[in-house]
Amino acid sequence: xxxxxxxxxxxxxxxxxxxxxxxxxxxxxxxxxxxxxxxxxxxxxxxxxxxxxxxxxxxxxxxxxxxxxxxxxxxxxxxxxxxxxxxxxxxxxxxxxxxxxxxxxxxxxxxxxxxxxxxxxxxxxxxxxxxxxxxxxxxxxxxxxxxxxxxxx
Numbered sequence: 001x002x003x004x005x006x007x008x009x010x011x012x013x014x015x016x017x018x019x020x021x022x023x024x025x026x027x028x029x030x031x032x033x034x035x036x037x038x039x040x041x042x043x044x045x046x047x048x049x050x051x052x053x054x055x056x057x058x059x060x061x062x063x064x065x066x067x068x069x070x071x072x073x074x075x076x077x078x079x080x081x082x083x084x085x086x087x088x089x090x091x092x093x094x095x096x097x098x099x100x101x102x103x104x105x106x107x108x109x110x111x112x113x114x115x116x117x118x119x120x121x122x123x124x125x126x127x128x129x130x131x132x133x134x135x136x137x138x139x140x141x142x143x144x145x146x147x148x149x150x151x152x153x
Contacts, residue, residue, distance in 0.1 A: 015050065018044050020061060022040055027062060040061070076090075
């Protein structure tokens with residue numbers, strides 16, 4: 001027997017979902033640290049107090065979806081066929097596209113593949129600098145090693 005939610009509860013659910021979706025969009029656009037709660041509230045057209053009524057902290061906005069993911073994973077393992085191992089159920093769950101990864105692309109209608117910008121791994125500007133620094137760090141040691149070998153000979 002399922003009971004239908006009243007108008008007030010449905011409005012609360014919609015507000016909570018709108019705040020969460022707005023936060024997720026802003027975090028994806030600019031990053032977690034760059035988005036203040038006041039901006040999430042403004043974009044969702046609610047007060048900051050309302051945001052904190054639904055989510056005790058900014059971090060809860062971010063981790064909210066991980067809780068749902070964990071519940072789905074545990075459910076998938078609990079409800080696996082009798083002849084399926086826990087590891088196989090886990091693998092099946094992890095490799096099944098869901099959420100944003102399963103959303104069809106606007107132009108093609110297909111889920112994003114390896115060529116999709118979200119899935120491409122572009123080298124960050126910091127990587128070449130880190131490699132350069134490692135190389136610079138090795139050079140003095142290599143030169144010192146050559147000097148040590150010459151002196152030993």
